[in-house]
Amino acid sequence: MITVIHFVVPGDIDDRSVPSGGNVYDRRMGTALGAREVAVTGTWPTPDDTARQELANVLAGFDDDATVLIDGLVACGVPEVVAAHAQRLRLAVLVHLPLADETGLVPDLAADLDARERQTLRAATMVITTSPWAARRVVSHHGLDASRVHAAPPGTDPAPLALGSDGGTRLLCVAAVTRRKGQDRLVEALAQVRDLPFSCELVGSLRRDSEFVLRLNAMIKEHGLVDRITLAGPKTGAELDAAYAAADLFVLPSHTETYGMVLTEALARGLPVLATNVSAIPETVGQAPDGTVPGILTWQFADALRSFLTDEDLRERLRASAHARRATLTDWDTAALHLRDVLAELEEPACRT
Structure with a gap:
């Protein structure tokens, strides 16, 4: 021993x-x-x-x-x-x-x-x-x-269920703002659904890749999304808990992940996830006991976002699956x-x- x-x-x-x-x-x-x-x-x-x-x-x-x-x-x-x-x-x-x-x-x-x-x-x-x-x-x-x-x-730490919003329009991404995390892909996708109501908070360090942060800010301005996409910087503790609690959908557009702890942090709050179907992400997201996937795994983010934002039945199904997956997470x-x-x-x- x-x-x-x-x-x-x-x-x-x-x-x-x-x-x-x-x-x-x-x-x-x-x-x-x-x-x-x-x-x-x-x-x-x-x-x-x-x-x-x-x-x-x-x-x-x-x-x-x-x-x-x-x-x-x-x-x-x-x-x-x-x-x-x-x-x-x-x-x-x-x-x-x-x-x-x-x-x-x-x-x-x-x-x-x-x-x-x-x-x-x-x-x-x-x-x-x-x-x-x-x-x-x-x-x-x-x-x-x-x-x-x-x-x-x-x-994963146990956490209260996220309350979200009435309309299912609040999106949250928690990841250092770097090329690997792919926030530029998310901004481009959001630009394609700008006709729909949404807000998106990008939480994460702005110090890891300053050149990428500048480019991302320019993209947000170019697409006219300054009032709808927030680069919030890093959050921890109660501040991060509040960001999760207010969200309706957790989004992770990474190019690769060897696990993706933020995915299980979101699922611990019963939040459905939208993430790239790559590397370890499908393993991490996993399945609810009934075999359903508690989110959408795809490279087609704009299509997935449009479906989530416009289909209340889809939101309810994904939320129910996320709630069930929550109970199976390892502490x-x-x-x-x-x-x-x-x-x-x-x-x-x-x-x-």
């Missing part, structure tokens, strides 16, 4: 101006596991020499055979640092998103990060992902032994117990060969 888990996380884990699903996962799992957390400051996954040396010092400070879980954002760009300690530590790398899957990277940087990540994951004792889809992806893409790769999905304590069981396999001799 594991007695001590060391957890190496990004230095901005608690920065409320740049909230992320990865940081929430790290904070909630680390707390539930009682892990000894070490936050390492740096521009991960492309750190400067000072940050590299800090990480090297942190890893060197762990005793031989210590169980160490390290966030992939920190680990995957510096294989030379991680590999130097991989043989003496019981080292698990937690992959939230394969580095090269971040949208908007120039090809040379994407290729370099991809190669570095492959070296890191092959050196690690174990690789942990946040969904079964992501586990299959890293096994296939990086040529890993599937027995070394495990999925440990996040949990954080259960999710953390599963992660602990996964990490316990590091103690087995087979993991050390």
Whole structure:
């Protein structure tokens, strides 16, 4: 049985101006596991020499055979640092998103990060992902032994049902405003249904991709939607809860997701979802016990939005399915117990060969 888990996380884990699903996962799992957390400051996954040396010092400070879980954002760009300690530590790398899957990277940087990540994951004792889809992806893409790769999905907090509006016209997207999250796709779709009543709040950090934020603002102005689409910036706590409570439909237009925690946060409130039918999203959205899907998974956002905004029966069916799916979501304590069981396999001799 594991007695001590060391957890190496990004230095901005608690920065409320740049909230992320990865940081929430790290904070909630680390707390539930009682892990000894070490936050390492740096521009991960492309750190400067000072940050590299800090990480090297942190890893060197762990005793031989210590169980160490390290966030992939920190680990995957510096294989030379991680590999130097991989043989003496019981080292698990937690992959939230394969580095090269971040949208908007120039090809040379994407290729370099991809190669570095492959070296890191092959050196690690174990690789942990946040969904079964992501586990299959890293096994296939990086040529890993599937027995070394495990999925440990996040949990979800119970939440009150969203009250929404009388007309079903309030849309909510919670995601950092970046190319990968695809808010430009959503704006274009909303421009095609501007003849219908709606409002849309985009909640999320505006600091991750400033160039994209500028472009998105320009698109909103160009389409004459300034009064209907709000770039609200990041929200947490009661402020975020209020945004969910006021919504009728949760929208996530991402190009890729290895889980999509905001989807289950929406479903926990009985909110139907509209999301791209890509990567781990169908797994995360899942099905209600009766087999219905609590939302619309499609690339045709304009058509889906028009259907939702004009068809009251459709809204009721999706809401009923979301309410039923809500009851099947996994809580954080259960999710953390599963992660602990996964990490316990590091103690087995087979993991050390």
